[in-house]
Amino acid sequence: MKLYSSFLVRCWVIREAGPAERVVFDVEHIQTGEHWRALTPAAALERITQISRQVTPVADIAPASETEPDD
Numbered sequence: 001m002k003l004y005s006s007f008l009v010r011c012w013v014i015r016e017a018g019p020a021e022r023v024v025f026d027v028e029h030i031q032t033g034e035h036w037r038a039l040t041p042a043a044a045l046e047r048i049t050q051i052s053r054q055v056t057p058v059a060d061i062a063p064a065s066e067t068e069p070d071d
Contacts, residue, residue, distance in 0.1 A: 005052045006030035009044065031055070 010026040025044040028035045029051055038044035 001057045003052055003055050003057055005048075005055050007048055 006029075008028045008030060012024040012026060014022040014024065016022070023039070025038045025041065026035075027038065027044050027048065032051075034051070036047060038047065
């Protein structure tokens with residue numbers, strides 16, 4: 001069984017006064033538009049994996065030719 005999801009991941013490095021900086025990962029699930037931010041790559045990956053396990057298996061989705069009306 002194949003589970004498929006697409007994600008757009010942006011990484012922001014925020015430099016504040018002095019040597020301090022903060023890294024933020026901005027993630028969007030392309031299929032649903034769900035959007036969130038994480039402070040570590042591990043936290044982003046954990047949520048990505050969680051969402052990916054909840055999607056409809058690829059085999060259960062009808063090909064486009066079966067779902068589009070004939071003209």
